[in-house]
Amino acid sequence: MTEIKNKSDFLKLHPKDNVAVALHAITKETQLTFEGRSYSFTEEIPQGHKIALIDLNKGDHVIKYGYPIGHLLSDVKAGQWLHTHNVKTNLSGTLAYTYEPNLQPVVYPKSQLTFKGYRRKNGKVGIRNDLYVIPTVGCINGIAEIIVENFKQSHPNLGTFDSVTILKHPYGCSQLGQDHQNTRQILIDAVQHPNAGGVLVFGLGCENNTVAEFKEKLGDYDTDRVKFLVAQESQDEIEAGEALLHELLQAAKDDRREDVPLSELKVGLKCGGSDGFSGITANPLLGAFSDFLVSQGGSTVLTEVPEMFGAEQVLMSRAKDQATFEKILHLINDFKDYFLSYGEPVYENPSPGNKAGGITTLEDKSLGCTQKSGTSAVVDVLKYEDKIRESGLSLLEGPGNDLVAASALASADCQLVLFTTGRGTPFGAFVPTMKVATNQELFEKKPHWMDFNAGRLLYEPMEDVLADFIQAIIAVASGTKTRNEANNVREIAIFKNGVTL
Structure with missing residues (x-):
C-alpha cells in the first residue's frame, strides 16, 4: 500500500486504482484538483466514499487496493460518485483456486521490549488476573449474578484479581450435536485461558452440559484455581458459591506480574x-x-x-x-x-x-x-x-x-x-x-x-x-x-x- 500520510482531498490507495477515497465531504458544484487533474463535482460525495478518477464504462471493474471490488452498472464520468447505486459485486459461489505463492513479508528488527504478565503453572502467560464465573447453562445466569454481587459486597478488595466476570450465555441445554460441543468447548477454553487467575464453573444439575461431563472433557486442571458447584446439589448455592470464590481469592493472593x-x-x-x-x-x-x-x-x-x-x-x-x-x-x-x-x-x-x-x-x-x-x-x-x-x-x-x-x-x-x-x-x-x-x-x-x-x-x-x-x-x-x-x-x-x- 502507498504511504498513508496525506494532505489532499482524496486518497488513492494503490497505483492500479481507478478510484480515490474522499477524505472529507465534497459539496455539489465544487471543483478540486487531484494528481494534476481537475474534477468538477455535480453531486455531493460523503466522507469516506469513492470517486471515479477516469471515465469508465458499464461493466468495467472498479479497482481499489489494486484489486477489483465490483463492476459498474452504468457508464460514469471522472469525478462521479461510485457506490451501491452504480457498482455491483463480482462474487457468486465457491471457486477453484491454485497455489500461487507471493511471500513478501515486512520484517521488523528484533526488539528488547517486554510486557508485565502473569506466568501460569502450565507455562502460559496471561495479561490479566481475572476471576471467571462460568455458568454451564443459561438458566442460572441470574443466580450467578447474585453470587458475584454478594461476593463483591463482602470483599470490596479483590486482592490480586483485576475483575470478577460472569461469562453469561443462553446455551448449555436444549442443544444437540455440534452446537452442544461448541458450547462446552468454548466454555472449557475460558476455564483454561491464561488471563484467568481463578474460575468457578457453576452448573444447574439437569442440563445437557452437565458438570460431570464438563470436568471429564476438561481433563487435568489446577484444583486450587478451578472450582465446581452444582446448584441443585447444594442447600444454599449462593452461600456455597461465595465460599468458593473466597477460596479462589486466597489461592491467588501471591500472584504477581513479571517481565x-x-x-x-x-x-x-x-x-x-x-x-x-x-x-x-x-x-x-x-x-x-x-x-x-x-x-x-x-x-x-x-x-x-x-x-x-x-x-x-x-x-x-x-x-x-x-x-x-x-x-x-x-x-x-x-x-x-x-x-x-x-x-x-x-x-x-x-x-x-x-x-x-x-x-x-x-x-x-x-x-x-x-x-x-x-x-x-x-x-x-x-x-x-x-x-x-x-x-x-x-x-x-x-x-x-x-x-x-x-x-x-x-x-x-x-x-x-x-x-x-x-x-x-x-x-x-x-x-x-x-x-x-x-x-x-x-x-x-x-x-x-x-x-x-x-x-x-x-x-x-x-x-x-x-x-x-x-x-x-x-x-x-x-x-x-x-x-x-x-x-x-x-x-x-x-x-x-x-x-x-
Whole structure:
C-alpha cells in the first residue's frame, strides 16, 4: 500500500486504482484538483466514499487496493460518485483456486521490549488476573449474578484479581450435536485461558452440559484455581458459591506480574462497524503491528471468514506452503457452503452502517478487512474451538459477528483483541478489547469507547503512529484497562448452527 500520510482531498490507495477515497465531504458544484487533474463535482460525495478518477464504462471493474471490488452498472464520468447505486459485486459461489505463492513479508528488527504478565503453572502467560464465573447453562445466569454481587459486597478488595466476570450465555441445554460441543468447548477454553487467575464453573444439575461431563472433557486442571458447584446439589448455592470464590481469592493472593518477552503475546485481529477509512487507517495499522509482533516471535490471529470473501486469494498467496494453502481453501469454501446451504448469497455482507461509511461491496469490505493481517506468511489455519499452535499469523474459522468472532479469538488463547471501527461500538469480549478508531471524529465523539486514534495516519507517518500503538498495547498487556474494561463491558458469544429443542 502507498504511504498513508496525506494532505489532499482524496486518497488513492494503490497505483492500479481507478478510484480515490474522499477524505472529507465534497459539496455539489465544487471543483478540486487531484494528481494534476481537475474534477468538477455535480453531486455531493460523503466522507469516506469513492470517486471515479477516469471515465469508465458499464461493466468495467472498479479497482481499489489494486484489486477489483465490483463492476459498474452504468457508464460514469471522472469525478462521479461510485457506490451501491452504480457498482455491483463480482462474487457468486465457491471457486477453484491454485497455489500461487507471493511471500513478501515486512520484517521488523528484533526488539528488547517486554510486557508485565502473569506466568501460569502450565507455562502460559496471561495479561490479566481475572476471576471467571462460568455458568454451564443459561438458566442460572441470574443466580450467578447474585453470587458475584454478594461476593463483591463482602470483599470490596479483590486482592490480586483485576475483575470478577460472569461469562453469561443462553446455551448449555436444549442443544444437540455440534452446537452442544461448541458450547462446552468454548466454555472449557475460558476455564483454561491464561488471563484467568481463578474460575468457578457453576452448573444447574439437569442440563445437557452437565458438570460431570464438563470436568471429564476438561481433563487435568489446577484444583486450587478451578472450582465446581452444582446448584441443585447444594442447600444454599449462593452461600456455597461465595465460599468458593473466597477460596479462589486466597489461592491467588501471591500472584504477581513479571517481565515477559513480546514473543509470548497473542493478539486477535477484528473489525466491526467499518467505514471507508477502515482499510486506509486502522486496519493497516493493525497489519503493521501484526508484522511487528510476528517479527518478535509473537502470534496474531485473523478471523471473520465471510469478510475474507473477495480477498481470499491475497491470503492464499501468503500461505507458507501447499498444505496451509489447502487449509485456507477449505476454510473459505466450507464457509461459503454454509451460506449456500441456507439459501443465502455469499456476498450480502456490508451492513447499512458499512454502506453509509463508504463500503460498497463485500470485496471492498474484505480487501480492507484483510489489511489487518499485514504481510506476514499465514502459518496455520485453526478450526473454531482450536487454540493457537505455532507462532506467527494464523487464520481462524469464525463468522463476522463481532461478539462471536471476538469470543472465538479469546478462546483460541488470544490474551487481547484489537478491534478497529469507524462507526463505533462499546462492546468487549471477555479478554481486554482495544477499540481503534479509524477517524478523528469518532475518537473525539466517543472517548469513553475508543482506546486509540488511527485517524492520525491521515496526517502522520505510519512509523510514528505504530510506535505509539505498540506502547499503548504494551501498557494494556501490563495492566492498563481498556475502555470496555473500565465500563465493565465483558461478554461471550457462542456460534450456533443447529436446532433448539
